[in-house]
Amino acid sequence: MQTVKLFECATHEWIVFGRDPDKGEKIVDTNQYLIKTAREAVLLDPGGIELFSSMLASVVHYLPVEQITHLFASHQDPDIISSLGLWDKTLPHATLHAPWIWEGFLRHYGCNNITYKPIADEGGTFKMDGIELDFIPAHYMHSSGNFSVYDPVSKILFSGDVGGGLNGADDPLFVEDFDKHIKQIKTFHQRWMPSERAKQAWLNRVRKLDIDLLCPQHGAIYQGKDIERFLDWLEDLEVGTALRLS
């Protein structure tokens, strides 16, 4: 699994894990993010059950596993968090932060030991070992209960499925050629994102943030001018296209 340290400062680090070479061909590729302080850590969208062993094997290069005190699930999809039952055995004392609407659903994956901390619809601030992360509402982008995560210190926005695409296992971890990249993610956004109103609400929120890296849960990470270009592109894109069928 590829791992890249995205950010490092006195208080914390961001590390991305992706492009697992051991995953099945038909399983969608995902990016997992670890934010690590001196004493604690949070895993953002820990990934599917098929990825668990690779993820566990990768994180122990950076920290003893018990240092992961928090998990965050942007929404309920299996590629996000179907590994929950196994993390539940690995980190029985951890806390899972996830949208309140999914609690009864996510527990189907097995959550007997981990504490489920529901995130209210309006989001909020999460504090861990001296750092603060903002849970930014991203409802209906695509999931009906969904959050992005913003770190004002690193200026990293974890955007969940927004900005992602059904990329191949050897696609680059960072957007290299924006025009080429955007073609690969068009269908994903048109088909998976259901609502123009939701899209606009998310864009309004996100445009107020100072972003250095926009990190999706699939595909490549946006940096520099590509962030603004992506937001503009999304603004102009018609989403919810399956509605044309009805």
Added chain:
Amino acid sequence: MRQNTELKTTFFITAVAVSARLGFVLKEAKNISLEAMNAKALVARAGENVRTFKPITDYMVELANDTIRLVDDINREALGISKASLIALRGNEAVNHFNGAKQKAGNAIYRDSFEPALRSAEKDLHSYQQNLLRNVRRLNELLEEIESRMLAANVVTSTSRLEAATVSKLYRANFEAIVAKFEQAAKNIRAIVRECRKVLNSK
């Protein structure tokens, strides 16, 4: 062929297969019960000269009721096996995932940090497997119990046949028919139960 596939599948399916077969046992037990009712009516009609048949019909009723009760217990146990087997299966998968991580972790600096999780998953798996074995043992015992009752029924059939031969010609054919049906039902139950045990004991 169908049975072969069932034999090779995992335990939770085996338990379902046993449960499905129990439906037939139940049907046969109800047949016995019905025959016993017929016999009772006949005994009442025939009066004094078939009095020796009375305890036999009582026995038939008892046997049918016991079997129905046992089928109930077996169904409960089979459901328990289904659950225990799925839990064990999931436990086994967890151990596999942890072992996979151990292998992939290579020389990672904190590779030992998930050792306790692996150990506890292994411990859980062991206890799940013990539970499953206990369940299977209990189910086997219940099936054995039905089978031994059906063997006892054989003895009763022989006695009944002798008794039937002594009753007046007027009723003889009727009694003989009842005994034959009882015998057949007991035989069918034994066959099904034997099959259940075979399915259960071949993993």
